[in-house]
Amino acid sequence: MDPAAILANALRAALGPSAAAYALLAIGLNFHFGYTGLLNFGQVGFMLLGAYGVAITVTVFGGSLWLGLLVSLLLAVALALLLGAPTLRLRADYLAITTIAAAEILRFTFRASPSRDLTGGVFGLSGFAAEFNALNPYTSGIQIGFLAYNERQLWVLTVGWTLVALAVLLTYLLARSPWGRALKAIREDEDAARSLGKNVFGYKMQSLVLGGVIGALGGVVFALNLQSVHPDTFLPLLTFYFYTILILGGAATVLGPVAGSIVFWFLMAGMDATLRQAGAAGYMPDWFGADALGAVRFLVVGIGLMLLMIFRPQGMFGDRRELALNVR
Amino acid sequence: MSLGWRVMVAPLVLALLVLSVAPALAQDADGAEALQGRINDPDREPIAGVEVLVVDDDGVEVGLGVTDEEGQWFVPLPGPGSYTATLVEESLPPDVGLRDPDRASLDVDVRSEQQRSVGFALGEERGPGATALSRLPQSLLNGVKFGLLIAMTAIGLSLIFGTTGLINFAHGELVTLGAIVAYFLNVAGPQLPIIAALAIATAVGGLVGAGLERGLWRPLRDRRTGLIQMLVISIGLTLVLRHIMLIVFGGASRTYSGYAVQAPIEMLGVRVTPRDLTVMLFSVAVLLGVAYLLQRTRLGKAMRAVADNRDLAESSGIDVKRIILVVWILGGALAALGGVLLGIVENVNYMMGFRLLLLMFAGVILGGLGTAFGAAVGSLVVGIVTEVSTIWLTSELKDVWALLVLILVLLFRPQGILGIKERIG
Numbered sequence: 001m002d003p004a005a006i007l008a009n010a011l012r013a014a015l016g017p018s019a020a021a022y023a024l025l026a027i028g029l030n031f032h033f034g035y036t037g038l039l040n041f042g043q044v045g046f047m048l049l050g051a052y053g054v055a056i057t058v059t060v061f062g063g064s065l066w067l068g069l070l071v072s073l074l075l076a077v078a079l080a081l082l083l084g085a086p087t088l089r090l091r092a093d094y095l096a097i098t099t100i101a102a103a104e105i106l107r108f109t110f111r112a113s114p115s116r117d118l119t120g121g122v123f124g125l126s127g128f129a130a131e132f133n134a135l136n137p138y139t140s141g142i143q144i145g146f147l148a149y150n151e152r153q154l155w156v157l158t159v160g161w162t163l164v165a166l167a168v169l170l171t172y173l174l175a176r177s178p179w180g181r182a183l184k185a186i187r188e189d190e191d192a193a194r195s196l197g198k199n200v201f202g203y204k205m206q207s208l209v210l211g212g213v214i215g216a217l218g219g220v221v222f223a224l225n226l227q228s229v230h231p232d233t234f235l236p237l238l239t240f241y242f243y244t245i246l247i248l249g250g251a252a253t254v255l256g257p258v259a260g261s262i263v264f265w266f267l268m269a270g271m272d273a274t275l276r277q278a279g280a281a282g283y284m285p286d287w288f289g290a291d292a293l294g295a296v297r298f299l300v301v302g303i304g305l306m307l308l309m310i311f312r313p314q315g316m317f318g319d320r321r322e323l324a325l326n327v328r
Numbered sequence: 329m330s331l332g333w334r335v336m337v338a339p340l341v342l343a344l345l346v347l348s349v350a351p352a353l354a355q356d357a358d359g360a361e362a363l364q365g366r367i368n369d370p371d372r373e374p375i376a377g378v379e380v381l382v383v384d385d386d387g388v389e390v391g392l393g394v395t396d397e398e399g400q401w402f403v404p405l406p407g408p409g410s411y412t413a414t415l416v417e418e419s420l421p422p423d424v425g426l427r428d429p430d431r432a433s434l435d436v437d438v439r440s441e442q443q444r445s446v447g448f449a450l451g452e453e454r455g456p457g458a459t460a461l462s463r464l465p466q467s468l469l470n471g472v473k474f475g476l477l478i479a480m481t482a483i484g485l486s487l488i489f490g491t492t493g494l495i496n497f498a499h500g501e502l503v504t505l506g507a508i509v510a511y512f513l514n515v516a517g518p519q520l521p522i523i524a525a526l527a528i529a530t531a532v533g534g535l536v537g538a539g540l541e542r543g544l545w546r547p548l549r550d551r552r553t554g555l556i557q558m559l560v561i562s563i564g565l566t567l568v569l570r571h572i573m574l575i576v577f578g579g580a581s582r583t584y585s586g587y588a589v590q591a592p593i594e595m596l597g598v599r600v601t602p603r604d605l606t607v608m609l610f611s612v613a614v615l616l617g618v619a620y621l622l623q624r625t626r627l628g629k630a631m632r633a634v635a636d637n638r639d640l641a642e643s644s645g646i647d648v649k650r651i652i653l654v655v656w657i658l659g660g661a662l663a664a665l666g667g668v669l670l671g672i673v674e675n676v677n678y679m680m681g682f683r684l685l686l687l688m689f690a691g692v693i694l695g696g697l698g699t700a701f702g703a704a705v706g707s708l709v710v711g712i713v714t715e716v717s718t719i720w721l722t723s724e725l726k727d728v729w730a731l732l733v734l735i736l737v738l739l740f741r742p743q744g745i746l747g748i749k750e751r752i753g
Contacts, residue, residue, distance in 0.1 A: 039556060086739035092556060093495050097689045098738055101731040104686055112724040113433050122412050122433060124387050230387030236682075240563050247560070291409075291579050295571040302567025309561045310548065 001281055006273040008146035013269030014262045017153060017225040020160030022265070024218030026245040026257035027167045031211035033243070034251035035180060036204055037187035039092045042083070042099030043242050045106045046212040048234040049075040050219025052110060052119060055229045058128035060118060065131040069220060076216035079106075080209040088204045100236055111231035119231065126228035153225075160221045164258060167214050172254045174210075183207055184252070237298065244305045250318030259316060268297060361405040362443045363413055363436065367395050369424050369450055374399025379416040380446075385409060385579075409579050410437050415448045424450050433724075437581040437677070465598045467716045473604055473673065475691075475711020476611035479704040481666035482688040483618060484537075484659020486703035489692070490635030491648075491655050493555050494545065497562040499663055500685030501569035504678060506533045506664025507671035508577050514584045522584050522672065530665040537660020540565075541653050566682075574678045581677040607669050614665065615704060618658075622700055631655055635699070687714070687727065690734040696744030706744065709733075 013019060025047055032038040053072030057063040063071075083102055087095045110119045119125065133152060141150040149157060174180045182203050185193040194200050223229050241264070249260025275293055278284050314320040367378045380393040382403045390411065393401030405411065414433040415426065426432055426448065438444050485499045506529045513525035520528070544565070548558055592599040622628035633641040634651045642648045670680060687710050695706025713733055714726040721729075737744065 037556075039559070086735060090738065090742055093559065094693075094738060094742065096495065096559065097693065098735055101686055101689065101734050105728050105731050108725055108728045112722055114722055114725075122383060122387055122414070123381070123389075232385065232387055237567070240567065243560060243563070292575045295574040298567050299571040299575075302564045302569075302571065305564035305567065306561050309557050309564065310553070313557055 001274075001277050004146065006270055006277065009273040010266045010270030011147055012149070014266035015147070015157070016149075016265065017156040017160050017221065019261045019265040020157065020164050021218045021222040021225065022242065022245055023164045023258045023261035024160075024167055024221060025215045025242045026249070026261055027164070027171060028211035028213070028215035028218065029242050029246050030171065030251060030253075030257050031183075031207050031214070033246065034253070034256070035175065035183045035187065036207040037092065038088075038204060038208060039096040040099045040208070040211070041096045041236070041239055042101075042103035043211075043215050044234045044236060044238040045079060045099070045103030046076050046215035047219035047222065047238065048103070048106050048110065048231075049079055050216030051223035051229045051234075052125070052219075053216070054220050054223055055125040055128045056118060058131070059125050068128070072216050072220050073213050076212045077209050080212040081205070084205045084208045088201055088208070100239070103234070103236060103239065107231050107234050120229075122231065124228055124230035129224050129227040132224050156221065156225045160225070163217055163221065167217070168254060168258060170214075175252075175254060179203075179206075240305065241301065244301050244308070247305065247308050247313065247315050250315035251313075252319070253315075253317050256315055256317050263316070268301075271300060272297065361408055361438050362402060363393070363405060363411060363438065363446050364400065364402045364443060365393075365413075365446045365448065366399045367401065367415075367448060367450065368399055369421070375421060375424070375450075377419060379419040380448075381414045381416055383412050383414070385411070405438060408438050408442070410435060410581075412436075413446045420450070426450060437579075437675075439580050439582070463719050464716070465596070467719050468712060469598045469600060471712030471715030472708065473608050473711070474715060475708035476608060476615065477666050477670050477673075478684065478687050478691050478711050479707035480611055480614060480669070481663045481684060482691045482703040482707045483615075483700045484655075484662045485688050486692045486695075486697065487631065487635060487655045487700055488659050489697055490699065491631065491638070491652050492545065492549070494558050494562065496659075497559065497685070498540075498565040498569060499659070499688065500681030500683075501566055501573070502533055502536065502660050502663035502681070503667035503670070503684050504573055504681035505536060505569065506530065506667030507676045507680060508573055508667075508678070509533075509664070510668040510671060511577070511582060511584065511676050515582070519585070522586065522668075525584075526665065526668045529668050530661045533664020533667075534657040534661035537656040537658075537663075538653060540660070541656035545656075546649070546652075570678060570682065577676075577678050579678065581675040583675045584672060587672060604673055607673050611669060614662075618662070618700070619704075621658075627651075627654065632700075683727070687711075687730055690730045693734055694737050694744055699744075702744055709745075 025043055028046065029040060029043050032040040032043075050072040053075045054065065054068035057068035057071045058065060079102070083095075083099055087098045109115060111122050113121050115121060116123075133155070136151060136155040138151040138154045138158075141148065142154055182193065182198055185196075185198065186200050186203055190200055193203075245260040245264045246257050247260070248264060249256030249258065272293070275284070275296060279288060279293070308315065363380075363382055365380065367375050367380075369375050374395070374397065376395050376397050376399065378395045378399075378401070380395075380401050380403065382390045382393065382405070384390050384406075390405060391403040393403040395401045403413075412433055412435050417426065417432060431448070434446055434448075436444055436446055481499070481503050484502075485496060488494060488496050488499070509532045510522070510525040510529040513520045513528055514522050544561075545558070548561065553561075587603045590601040590603050592601045593605075620628075622632060630641070630646045630651050631654065633644075633646055634648055634655075638648060641651075666684075667681065670684070674680075688707065691707030691710040692703045693706070694709055695702025695704065710730045710733065714730050717726050717729045
């Protein structure tokens, strides 16, 4: 057992590209769930469209990275409009079921063999990150203490965390604006907001679109980091990761999703490294193989999500009064 | 016992229970798993140089097999698990194609030490339209079979929603739980006959349902936890239960002993195995029994009353807490029973419940959320839609149609086909 190596692993993940991508997805979800009270259980669908939007535009149609980015964002807008139209007038739990179903429809469709020419089917797509890599201004990696990233990771990191910073700024400005207050009013009491003449449906739709677009950006960062996309990455479980991150950090707070993502990745990677080392050192029973290692991670997320929701629904930085959510 | 104490201890107790039995299923990490096969042309002559690509669950390439002069290909695997083998159609000789173009990619589950054969049938392409009508009765039968099982599990989901307002995302895990408990009783443990395993698994499902209500949901309701919060908690519970079962059961698909392979009997133009026929008749009997319980008995009437209007039911002297407990027992038992039956007609794996959960949602919303009868009818429709769609469209997308139906129903008739119109906005 090597505590320094475990700590290094955990820190690397906490500040790494995946943490940035997840932070973006959680920020998007924060608009939905935190500020507006929309129970979007299909955030992973926006992530999928973001990732595939770039991948398909670049590899299949030979477009540029920028065009791909635009396609990703437009796809996210389209998904939000499609999802919102039938469900935003209904009760919150209907939105939950519809969004999780929509995300699964997307995954099934993208992995099916008839879509192979477009999406690569179960094999996914790769080789779309060349233009992004060519833009890399860094020529060498970085090493601070035991934190080490190579130049490519450093480039993804820079882009990812810059986008996170912009999204945080946007959250900060919007949450204090009249628009943000209207969202919160809808979350607290939809009927009251309606009786004050607010177009509840319109506000909810704007929130769904905005959060979805930010989520799609997270998907783009995620795909550029891995340099490949596979449909079965985008399981509904990921959405619940984002919920855990959001609730851990504090829903309806500006920095909550970012702090949540950093802490989440620190804990996950730290736990993984600890278990792996314990396994290598022979501390774990024989049957505890790779399957079990992966499962323990989800198990801990599940227990964490339950405990948070029961005892500290406001998370690390939230305000408990902000989360008096209920089905209405 | 305080709630916090229970929430923290319950998973631990479950995990300990699980760890004590898990070694029974221990898997050898460095076995010699492989996928292999032989590719013949329609005249049964081997073809050399055909490529088969194998990828794992995450879509990562494991290996590329190329057929030799004997038409044999072989791809060693890193370990047991789910893989997808795909015939690279470009590598086939120009005059040969797959007999069924939908079967170019096959998902297979490989057990420890298993060298599994994967077959790709080559020949003339079978036109999908030409035989559509003749395939309809068979698809309908398959759809009814599947729909009956969705219905059995969805009734509990709908009743729980009706009586408590909770959408129980962990309901799918109760299905998996039933299947896996029966697997341990039937195959891994005491090797009971499947009927006995089914009965015990159903009882376990009811007990777990009761345990969840008493240990988790009732205390949460007493704390006045919001429904949205409870919904997210049920998702946490889903993750916990599913991954405990993954640790115990592993990622592979398994079958019960006996009945796995049966010769079908032909009647009225459809082929059905005696096993499937038994499962269907049994499901119908169970559903009729539940209908009788709900419609004719005092207990059932009380359940419907609570689902209809909780406050009114309480003020007319119904013990709501007790009724909700009974609903959980009934729901858990039906879910577990449905899981065992699904395991009999298909196979057992740790994700089966989650796949079913989305179809249950589709069925429940289609029929009208909160009613038992609607859930049953909606589920039958969902089962038939998924199976009949495979006549014209690839089976990879069969769940998609059911989920699309769900969204369309919400768009045009959110109260469901049988639901009574009320304000749900």
